[in-house]
Amino acid sequence: MKTISRLKPPTWHNTVLLLSSLLMLTLALLLLSLPLAAQxxxxxxxxxxxxxxxxDPLEALGTLRADESVTLSATVTEIVAELNFRDGDLVEAGQLLIRLEDGEQQAQLRAAQAQRDERRSAVNRLTQLQERNMAPRADVEDSQARLRQVEAEIQGLEARLTNYQLRAPFDGRVGFRNISVGSLVTPGTQLVTLDKTDVMKLDFNVPEVFLAILEPGLPLTAHSAAFPDDVFEGEVASVGSRVDPVSRSVSVRAELANPELRLRPGMLMEVVVQRRPRxxxxxxxxxxxxxxxxxxxxxxxxxxxxxxxxxxxxxxxxxxxxxxxxxxxxxxxxxxxxxxxxxxxxxxxxxxxxxxxxxxxxxxxxxxxxxxxx
Structure with a gap:
């Protein structure tokens, strides 16, 4: 006779394990179903x-130049009589900077002016007489010619006197004074430099491959080691008409505003040309x-x-x-x-x-x- 095996009823311990497993599974499913914002x-x-x-930046190195620059020199041999500036002064156009001894020329001018007054009076007298038919017309014309001659001499003397007075041709800053009152100067002697620096010219070279994009008005920025935290803005003023056959580069001149007069001629500048602004x-x-x-x-x-x-x-x-x-x-x-x-x-x-x-x-x-x- 065969023995029939029966399934054993679940024990209390097994029931607890089963419920625990179901609970953990339910918690896991709940965590997975939580919205992402809650995590x-x-x-x-x-x-x-x-x-x-x-x-698109195009970088180069450039050198600053003054917008206007001149070295005033003597054109005559004479002694310095007057100096009206000090080192580094800002001067205005037409201001007298240096006067050379011109006493002899002033005396010649006064003599010529006196002669002009005399001949002008003679012309007036002869003109009055000629109007009353008491003097020939030829005498009047000769007197007028002599008056014009002395007036021309006066103009020549006044023009020569400008060689003894050196005036500033434009507003700017003078350089060092290397002469003193009483110094003897000769033609060609350099007396003082004058630079107009409220606007600076910046010259630099770029490879010829960029020639097609270079044009006046192109914006740029410049930096100087003297003022590392400052950026100076400007624009291309002109592009050279020739390409250097050795370096295969073209010269470019830009203009930088310099209202505070911090930039000086000769300074080295790092230039960044702004290509294709957009x-x-x-x-x-x-x-x-x-x-x-x-x-x-x-x-x-x-x-x-x-x-x-x-x-x-x-x-x-x-x-x-x-x-x-x-x-x-x-x-x-x-x-x-x-x-x-x-x-x-x-x-x-x-x-x-x-x-x-x-x-x-x-x-x-x-x-x-x-x-x-x-």
Missing amino acids: ERTAVIASRVTLEPWS QAVVAPESVLVPSGDRQYVMVIDEADGNRLERRRVTVGERRTGQVEILEGLAEGELVVNHGLQRAREGDNVRLLGIADDDATIRKILERNRSEESS
């Missing part, structure tokens, strides 16, 4: 995409996520709870800390700048702040640390 979000710092003036969509270079030969960014969708979207972009030119975006982003969009390592597409992130010129990433992080500690 801990990744903290990031974003940057706003902007529309800014942009250009309005461009610009983002911080740190937002780019390279993948092979492609570039991506993490875009924050503010309307969808700060959800991340991985988006491919096409980049153009770059400059310090910034990149031009040709395709893929629009002005005003938010992109992840800090925290890219933990950011994943589809995540909803916690925005710590938006970095800009006033609020840097460091300031935003320090502010959040202080808030968390308080």
Whole structure:
């Protein structure tokens, strides 16, 4: 006779284990079904995409020249009688700077002026007599000719006297004074320099391959080691008419405004010509996520709870800390700048702040640390 085996009824211990397993499974399912907003979000710092003036930089080194520059020299041999300036003075056009001893020439001028007065009186007397038919007309004409002759002599003397008076031909700044009152000067002796520096000329050379894009009016910026924190703005004034056959470069002259007169002739300047000026969509270079030969960014969708979207972009030119975006982003969009390592597409992130010129990433992080500690 066969024995029929029966299933043993479940014990209390087995029932507890089964219920525990079911409870853990239910909790796991509940956690998975929780909305993402209830979970801990990744903290990031974003940057706003902007529309800014942009250009392709062309760099060169240039030398400054004064807008107008002259060295005043003596044209006669004479002694210095008067000096009306000091080193580095700002002078006005027409101001008397140096007067040479001109006593003899002044005496000749006074004599000629006296002779002119005498002959003018003679002309007047003869004219009155001729009107009464008491003097021949020929005498009147001879007297008038002698008057014109002495007037011409006076003009010649006055013109020669200008050689003894050196005046500023334009507004500017004089250089060092290397002569003194009583010094004997001869023709060609350099007496003083004068530079007009409210506008400066900047000469530099660029390769001939850029000749097609060079034209007057092209904006540029210049930097000097003497003023490392300052940027001087100007524009191309003219382009040379010849290309150097040795260096294969063309000369360019620009003009820089110098209202504070800080720039001086002869200074070396770093020039950046702004080629193809335009309005461009610009983002911080740190937002780019390279993948092979492609570039991506993490875009924050503010309307969808700060959800991340991985988006491919096409980049153009770059400059310090910034990149031009040709395709893929629009002005005003938010992109992840800090925290890219933990950011994943589809995540909803916690925005710590938006970095800009006033609020840097460091300031935003320090502010959040202080808030968390308080």
